Amino acid sequence: MSSPALVPALPRALPDARLRQWRRSAGRPLRALLFPLALLLVWFWAAQAKLLPEQILPSPVYVWQASLDAIQSGDLLMHIGWSAWRVAAGFGIGASLGLSLGLAMGLWPRLDDYVRPTFTAISQVPTLGWIPLLMLFLGIGETLKIVIIAKAAFIPVVLNTCSAIRSIPSSYFEVARMLRFTALQRLRLVILPAAVAPVFTGIRYGLTKAWTALVAVELLAAAQGLGFLLVWSRQMFWLDMMLFAMIVIGLVGFLMDYGLARVESRLQRWRLDPQAGA
Template sequence: MPVVLTRLSVFASPLALVLAWLLLARFGGFPAQLLVPPQEVYQAFVELLQSGELREHLANSLSRLALGFCAGALGGLLFGIAMALSETVEAYCGPLFHVLRQIPSIALIPMFILFFGVEETFKVVVVAKASFFPVALAASDGVKGIPRRYFEVAEVYRLPLPSLVRDVALPAAAPPIVTGLRIALSRAWMVLVAAELLAADSGLGQMIEMSRQMMRIDIVMVGVVLTGLVGFTLDHGFRLLERRLLRWRDTP
């Protein structure tokens, strides 16, 4: 398939979805207040953009995501490496880690609200929890998958622990760690929007919930579409970063 057609095919499914949405809104017999036509959603988007309200909500959501993701990912990276390199950490912390990582982050939201209230700390902690476990698991499995001879050479040269982690463990386990970071970022974004739906005074989730209560389905759809686009952009951007950082894998 020519390159031009391949690139154009990316827009095929979104255009088909918008067309189906337009036809259902016009001929599907749904009430106008429930299935808002795309042009009204676009008009609501322009109004929110011009008023600055949309930028404020988006900025608040992204700032929470950045803070929580950085904290959770860094903690998960350090813990995962420690669990892979230390049998003691694995023995004492491994079982509890594998139990806690099975608990959905959304299920912990009521408990987090009781502990931290509904202010910013609660949202950041939820994002950090959602980021911690995928990164820790990826780092642990990635380091455990490193060939044993790498560590044997490090023992011969008597590398200290910081050098062992920086010069051996991290480069060799980079592919699964980067994949874990990408998965963690996507999960963190979804959990953050869900948390904002339940308890927040700003953010995309809060905008969606308030609009639902006011029966402004056009603004609800703006929030839903924008949530998907932001999530896609974050994931695609991380894929490009992953391809750039790990381009050495494709060299013969």
């Protein structure tokens, strides 16, 4: 015979579990801020103690003032706009081509046998190593930047997409054949749902590579953009502006990766919960 005291305790179990889950989710951003805040305090202390001259390590106060000046003048938004346009164009081209080639290599092993050796050799050359050659054909205009960014995103997307297709269990394709799925149905109902996680890993990694390639190519051949702001501040010896540009580059890259992570989580939830896609 069950104890009467257990009966009223059951309805409270679910709210308590939800409360604990909410506390964990709410505490995660706070924990993520602890390390940056600690670095900021160490930076402020080192500047106040004058461990290095101000010309080498400016105080966070000076960096904050430089950020306000850049925002009020509109220069920051202009540089972010140029960088965002370049990375969007280059990453869009590179990721689209990478998904297509990776899908084809994963589905047709014969094609992979022909393409893989050459592709592997090309991928071993660093992205910046292509700049001198491409400058001869493309100059130093926007086309060069977009091609370099596209190449940086192309490699990881191809590799992860091909690996994702190859890792799909063969039983999935056998079921698709039994159900007489068309090629489009196999792609939409079998391949994409099963490969969404590793494919998005490649897309996120490709975006990271594209962003770093963007900053590097803007350091070498640009008159606008965050990379140009970084090198221009160094040349003018405005280290407060240079540090601010580095912070902005890191924040923008983090926000782009976070946005893709949210899209991936929604797709994963749709894949695991059939009713979510209904």
